[in-house]
Amino acid sequence: MKLIGVGVGPGDPELVTVKAVRLMRAANRVYVPVLSADETGYAEITVRTHVDHDRIERLVFAPPSHPDEPDAAAEAVARYLHGIGPHGSAVFATIGDPNVYSSFTALASAVRSYLPEVTVETVPGVTAAQDLASRCRVPLVEGGEPLTLLPLGEGVGGLSDALDRPGSVVVYKSGRHLIGVKEAVRRAGRLHGALYGARLGLPGEVVRPLASADGNTAPYLSSVLVPARRTGVRSGAQ
Numbered sequence: 668m669k670l671i672g673v674g675v676g677p678g679d680p681e682l683v684t685v686k687a688v689r690l691m692r693a694a695n696r697v698y699v700p701v702l703s704a705d706e707t708g709y710a711e712i713t714v715r716t717h718v719d720h721d722r723i724e725r726l727v728f729a730p731p732s733h734p735d736e737p738d739a740a741a742e743a744v745a746r747y748l749h750g751i752g753p754h755g756s757a758v759f760a761t762i763g764d765p766n767v768y769s770s771f772t773a774l775a776s777a778v779r780s781y782l783p784e785v786t787v788e789t790v791p792g793v794t795a796a797q798d799l800a801s802r803c804r805v806p807l808v809e810g811g812e813p814l815t816l817l818p819l820g821e822g823v824g825g826l827s828d829a830l831d832r833p834g835s836v837v838v839y840k841s842g843r844h845l846i847g848v849k850e851a852v853r854r855a856g857r858l859h860g861a862l863y864g865a866r867l868g869l870p871g872e873v874v875r876p877l878a879s880a881d882g883n884t885a886p887y888l889s890s891v892l893v894p895a896r897r898t899g900v901r902s903g904a905q
């Protein structure tokens with residue numbers, strides 16, 4: 668039996684690969700992560716465009732706080748996979764790419780601990796970083812530029828160091844720290860040209876220069892792109 672982590676892109680249902688759609692349609696079940704069973708998950712919005720709704724199963728995702736605690740979501744997936752037998756497959760659909768800061772990594776590892784014989788595969792997806800650059804008509808990276816992809820945890824620590832280095836910087840999970848991010852980018856002298864995108868491809872999408880992104884906080888699905896310092900003319904959202 669197979670567990671496949673499928674990236675379904677940041678939100679636009681057209682930013683899903685042909686392979687993702689094929690595997691989701693062929694799977695016995697398509698899991699979508701949610702925080703509670705009565706809410707529609709971000710990935711689910713996209714999945715519903717491509718898959719019969721009766722095969723979509725919401726998976727309430729609350730990883731245990733201690734490694735010794737049982738993981739109810741992983742246990743449920745392992746039990747289902749065991750039940751469908753060696754030729755069955757279940758997909759776990761995740762926003763963006765399943766190997767980029769995705770809940771799939773922890774889920775797959777926990778499922779494997781309950782069901783060692785499971786085969787785990789992934790299908791790449793378009794990341795929010797790529798989509799933001801594309802919507803702003805700015806290259807994410809070019810030539811020899813490096814890329815720093817930085818997820819913010821409790822604060823903006825690490826951001827100033829990243830901004831001092833050459834290359835482009837993408838900040839994920841920036842919603843709660845929007846003011847701090849903006850201030851760090853301003854201090855680094857990189858506010859001009861910096862871009863902000865929230866809920867890309869989803870209802871309520873916002874794409875604008877970071878300089879004009881107001882408010883103390885932003886939605887969870889918020890990303891910031893600080894393009895590399897470049898010479899020459901660029902088109903873009905700024």
Ligand SMILES: C[S@@+](CC[C@H](N)C(=O)[O-])C[C@H]1O[C@@H](n2cnc3c(N)ncnc32)[C@H](O)[C@@H]1O
Nearest residue numbers: 677763764767794795839840866867888889890
């Ligand atoms: C847990 S990470 C998931 C990243 C995802 N696997 C990827 O490949 O892009 C969640 C963060 O991704 C970014 N993100 C994902 N989807 C987004 C969207 N539609 N609009 C803006 N940012 C998004 C946000 O920074 C969000 O806090």
